[in-house]
Amino acid sequence: MAEQSWDVVVVGSGAAGLMACLELPSHLHVLLLSKDSDPSSTPRSASRWAQGGIAAVTRPNDSFQSHIDDTLVAGAGLCDLAAVERLVHDAPGCVERLLELGMAFDRDGKNLSTTLEAAHSHRRVLHAQDRTGGALVEALEREVLLRPRLEQRKGVVAWQLWLEQGSCVGLAVLEENRLHWLAARAVVLATGGGGHLFAHTTNPSLASGDGVVMAWQAGAKLRDLEFVQFHPTALMLPGAPHFLISEAVRGEGARLVEESGASPVAQLPGADLAPRDAVSRALARRMQALDVDHLWLDLRPVGLARLERQFPTILGRCRELGLEPTREAIPVAPAAHYWMGGIWTDLQAATSVPGLYAVGEVACTGVHGANRLASNSLMECLVFARQLRTIELAPGRPTAADPEELITTTQLPLPPKESLEAQINALRDLCWQVAGVERNGYSLGPALQQLRGQRRQLEASQAWRQLQIVEPGQSVQFEPAAVPALRRLQELQQRLVLTELLIEAALFRTESRGGHHRTDSPHAQPFWQRHTDQQRHRPPSTAAVQGTGPA
Numbered sequence: 001m002a003e004q005s006w007d008v009v010v011v012g013s014g015a016a017g018l019m020a021c022l023e024l025p026s027h028l029h030v031l032l033l034s035k036d037s038d039p040s041s042t043p044r045s046a047s048r049w050a051q052g053g054i055a056a057v058t059r060p061n062d063s064f065q066s067h068i069d070d071t072l073v074a075g076a077g078l079c080d081l082a083a084v085e086r087l088v089h090d091a092p093g094c095v096e097r098l099l100e101l102g103m104a105f106d107r108d109g110k111n112l113s114t115t116l117e118a119a120h121s122h123r124r125v126l127h128a129q130d131r132t133g134g135a136l137v138e139a140l141e142r143e144v145l146l147r148p149r150l151e152q153r154k155g156v157v158a159w160q161l162w163l164e165q166g167s168c169v170g171l172a173v174l175e176e177n178r179l180h181w182l183a184a185r186a187v188v189l190a191t192g193g194g195g196h197l198f199a200h201t202t203n204p205s206l207a208s209g210d211g212v213v214m215a216w217q218a219g220a221k222l223r224d225l226e227f228v229q230f231h232p233t234a235l236m237l238p239g240a241p242h243f244l245i246s247e248a249v250r251g252e253g254a255r256l257v258e259e260s261g262a263s264p265v266a267q268l269p270g271a272d273l274a275p276r277d278a279v280s281r282a283l284a285r286r287m288q289a290l291d292v293d294h295l296w297l298d299l300r301p302v303g304l305a306r307l308e309r310q311f312p313t314i315l316g317r318c319r320e321l322g323l324e325p326t327r328e329a330i331p332v333a334p335a336a337h338y339w340m341g342g343i344w345t346d347l348q349a350a351t352s353v354p355g356l357y358a359v360g361e362v363a364c365t366g367v368h369g370a371n372r373l374a375s376n377s378l379m380e381c382l383v384f385a386r387q388l389r390t391i392e393l394a395p396g397r398p399t400a401a402d403p404e405e406l407i408t409t410t411q412l413p414l415p416p417k418e419s420l421e422a423q424i425n426a427l428r429d430l431c432w433q434v435a436g437v438e439r440n441g442y443s444l445g446p447a448l449q450q451l452r453g454q455r456r457q458l459e460a461s462q463a464w465r466q467l468q469i470v471e472p473g474q475s476v477q478f479e480p481a482a483v484p485a486l487r488r489l490q491e492l493q494q495r496l497v498l499t500e501l502l503i504e505a506a507l508f509r510t511e512s513r514g515g516h517h518r519t520d521s522p523h524a525q526p527f528w529q530r531h532t533d534q535q536r537h538r539p540p541s542t543a544a545v546q547g548t549g550p551a
Helices: 015-023 066-074 081-100 130-145 210-217 274-289 302-311 312-320 376-389 415-436 441-459 464-468 479-506
Strands: 006-011 031-036 150-154 156-164 167-174 180-191 228-235 255-257 295-298 330-339 340-344 356-358 406-409 476-477 530-534 541-544
Touching: 006 015, 006 167, 006 479, 015 031, 015 130, 031 156, 066 081, 066 255, 081 312, 130 376, 156 180, 156 210, 167 479, 210 340, 210 479, 228 274, 228 356, 274 295, 274 330, 302 312, 302 476, 340 464, 376 406, 415 479, 441 464, 464 479, 479 530
Parallel strands: 006 031, 006 180, 031 150, 180 356, 406 476
Antiparallel strands: 156 167, 167 180, 180 476, 228 330, 255 295, 295 330, 530 541
16 A cells, blocks of 8 residues: 655646645655646646746846836736745746756857747746747656655546645545545645636646635635636637647747738737737737637748747647648637636745645736736746745644545446536536636626536536545545546536636626726726635635735
């Protein structure tokens, strides 16, 4: 029997989870969990897919204050100043740490190469061609393998957090065909965002927001879930994944165009390099006016040599799909990309539940506000994982029940996996239609009632009720053939919860700000310059923004 008791369990093996493992004190026994269903495969984390880069002040003509100001402006009045300052001031040290780990940043002679992305006032985005996230994850993975007292388990689904007297003391997991409990002095959620709730997204299928749901069910405070960033340039080919075309190509000269050759963003301050939310709305409106499902991105102004050198992944993926960006414009449209909201954390990455921490896109640190500044997200993973160096744990290792009591169950009356997947796809379509680039209360209200009804129906089912009887210290073993449907049932319930919470927050905020745009309330309102908080068994409420920034 594998060990069931740990100092810290880290859930998620993207950049945030890997960096958390490296920054936790080396004397701690750490378990790293990944839910990828194929233990032999390369993890499909969103951070591995990140193309653009990592923002940090590394050039003498740049400054911390400039990076802070750019972040505050993009965040549309909802950034917490202390969190932004921590990100910006700690970023250069994190770059040095990555260089020590062998991160292969692009170079300009002896200096690190930098590029420009939207809403940055300086070229401060470090990159590794157009696969910065992949290079980052690979560097962190190499180092994690060398960390003492760490075990990694793949193909494990985090199921539910374990609470005792209001504190997190471990979690339940589905490991192969067994649901059982792991004891821990602390749990770190690094499970990523929930972009895959939407039918059109640049995120992998694993980005379903499961960590946010587990935290909410445990009573943790969530913040700003209505703020979703829609990337304006996802590749839009029928039947193909919505592959991200990095904003960095526009930073190097690529231009958005309509079929006629006109610019759909000419009226925006900054045009092609305006903030992402503004560009996405402009594209969505032009697509609606022209009755088309995509517009075009012309990469040719970048120049052939720079395209081949700096964006080989984008060129290669386009060519695999029969496109040749060096000769013709490529079809693009907005898609859900990044969630600014998530589990509220303080500056030490601690949630409102003692013993529970969150790092990366699953967390809402206060850095991003209503709209993330490009390339701040990978750096946020690194900076706030770094805070775990000083994690304070209760003395002594926890004791897991040994041996576990095995519960025998009758065969679960599970719906077919295909039926559950169809329900998940219908839910994704609903989320895109109602809570996509533009929203309105007339659609959000009925959708919220529909979702609550669907969730009640699922949670009243015999299969779901049988799953709730497994208590800490117990385990249950299922028929292996039932596991795929079991995982889909869990995923459907979590997606219903999180879509409901997202739509509840979007209905609650009757203004437009950053990544949240209400056509029936199209302007920002000063009295809404506050965070949205959600907790289980409580109605949505607001909280003051810490520090000052542009509204």
